[in-house]
Amino acid sequence: MSDTTFVNSGELKLVSPLSTALGFSKIIDDIASSAAERELTHRLPYDEIATLKAHGFGALRLPAGLEGQALTLSELLTVARDVAAADSNIAHAFRNHLWQVEAALRRQDHPFHAHVLALTSQKKTVGLSFTETDAPAAGARPSRVLSRLEWDETRQVYLGSGDKVYATGNLYNDAFIGLAVESRAGKTVQYVLARSDGVSSDDDWQGFGQRLTGSGTAKFRAVTVPAAHVYPQDPPRPDEAAPWGYTFHQVYLTNCIAGIARRIALDAVEVLRARKRNFYHGEAEHPAEEPVLQALLGRIRAYAASIEATADRAVGALQRAWDTYGTSDEYAATLAATLAASEAKVVIDDLAPQIASWLIDLGSGSVVSRVGALDRHWRNIKVIASHNPRLYKESLLGQHLLNGRLPPTGAFF
Known part of the structure; x- marks a missing residue:
């Protein structure tokens, strides 16, 4: 992705420059500021999702003639990651709609997919009853x-x-x-x-x-x-077409976890700044001046940045697969995207829960209160990661290296 969350000053930002340019910055900030309250009170985000829909989040990939912004797939996932950093529930809730838009853009001459695009251009979202x-x-x-x-x-x-x-x-x-x-x-x-x-x-x-x-x-x-x-029904794809049509699902979920990792890094800064008392055996009077805690904050930052970079690699591979659709390069590019998505999931599913745990280490007893709802990060990561278990991805990646075994083609790998 071209956008980075680290600006020249080294400051970590919730919202990417792309989302800001598209006018989503305040919407995403508002979603982030109320995420803990929604978690604690179990307030479903009807209003927040309605606001995103009204602003065209569900139609970002559509051309201007269909009320969209004609974003690339990589750009869409940049904005989606910003939303996930604000509230991963909301980003996740859009996944099935955004996949249907992807499918429709490829086959918009078919009246079924044209209907989906027409609904999307009206700022409506489409769910599944498959x-x-x-x-x-x-x-x-x-x-x-x-x-x-x-x-x-x-x-x-x-x-x-x-x-x-x-x-x-x-x-x-x-x-x-x-x-x-x-x-x-x-x-x-x-x-x-x-x-x-x-x-x-x-x-x-x-x-x-x-x-x-x-x-x-x-x-x-x-x-x-x-x-x-x-x-x-859609006509069958040609025999030579790439069979891995569902990589979007996995990359989108991994992208959501990358957004949570960014939010953990941002919350870590606030947790350390807010701590009033250091351990009696600490080396500094105030926690924010404690070298051990500063190092842990640095580790959280580094891991969060690495998670985002790993997700970016999978997103880039998915973009290349999209760009080759219907060409002689499609098979190789789509296989590469599926393997990159699997590699990203294996790594990120391991690292992201660790930094969610380090956030608690950083704040110690001062952050275990339910009021801050910081435990949601670990819980949300683990639930997203439970989709399409990484154990099978690890096995496939090893077998592919050893004997060239190809990935399954179903939606739930």
């Missing part, structure tokens, strides 16, 4: 949520029902997309479903971190889908 992800048996494939769209001849609309668990962001989304079997022809179709009285999202997510992402159960009860919003 799969019910709690498959009951080991190795079983997840089932479709709205497995069938039944044609209602009287009302001239389709009807469908179903539940989706782990519906991240669906509390805040304006529309939902998915796959279903259309009852009249018996063929699988894609649909776009507007939020209506038949759609509800329960705040029943029980994770110990990322508590405000809207990752509970989304329920669809006799929802209606107009015939005009039901589309044929």
Whole structure:
């Protein structure tokens, strides 16, 4: 990425120059200032997400003709990391929408994807109703949520029902997309479903971190889908096309953790400045003058900067893969992006929880109060990192070096 959070003075900034130029600085600052309060009171960020949507965060990749800013993928992830530094819940809640925008930009000549882009240009966000992800048996494939769209001849609309668990962001989304079997022809179709009285999202997510992402159960009860919003499936990609189409998901989550790492470094400065008493066996009168604590602050800064640099490497590889889409270089670039995403996850999932723990070491007993909600950083990192476990990434990376084994192609690697 071209933007750096360290300016010439050495000061660490929450917001990148790019976000400031786009007019997001105050919005992100406001989100950051209220993040601890939301965590403590479990106040869902409806207002904050609505503000980001109104300012076009969900449409940043769209061209100007569609009310977007025509950002590159790397630039989008720069702004998303700023949002994650302010509140990782909010950045995470946008992931599924932003992925749909990526897919639609590649296939915008298809009416389904054109519809997604049209909704996005209206500053709406699109969630998922693709799969019910709690498959009951080991190795079983997840089932479709709205497995069938039944044609209602009287009302001239389709009807469908179903539940989706782990519906991240669906509390805040304006529309939902998915796959279903259309009852009249018996063929699988894609649909776009507007939020209506038949759609509800329960705040029943029980994770110990990322508590405000809207990752509970989304329920669809006799929802209606107009015939005009039901589309044929995408045509299959050519055999020579790169099969690793889901690297965006992993890079986005790793990018969120990089944002948390930045926030930890910023909070560490405030924690040390706010400490009033040093240990009786310390070497300085005030904690901020204590060499041991200054060194720990320096370590936190260095690790946070290294985490961001590692994430930048994966983001750069993903950008190169995007740039080669549909060309003879696509396969190699997309494979490289998937491997870089795996490498970044292995490293960052290890380092980020460490600096979250060092933050507590830096503040000692003065920061363990729930009031500051500093424990959220470790909890949020671990919950994000639990997506697509790094153990399998480590195994794949080793096997790739040894015998050239290729990564899996599914969305959940």
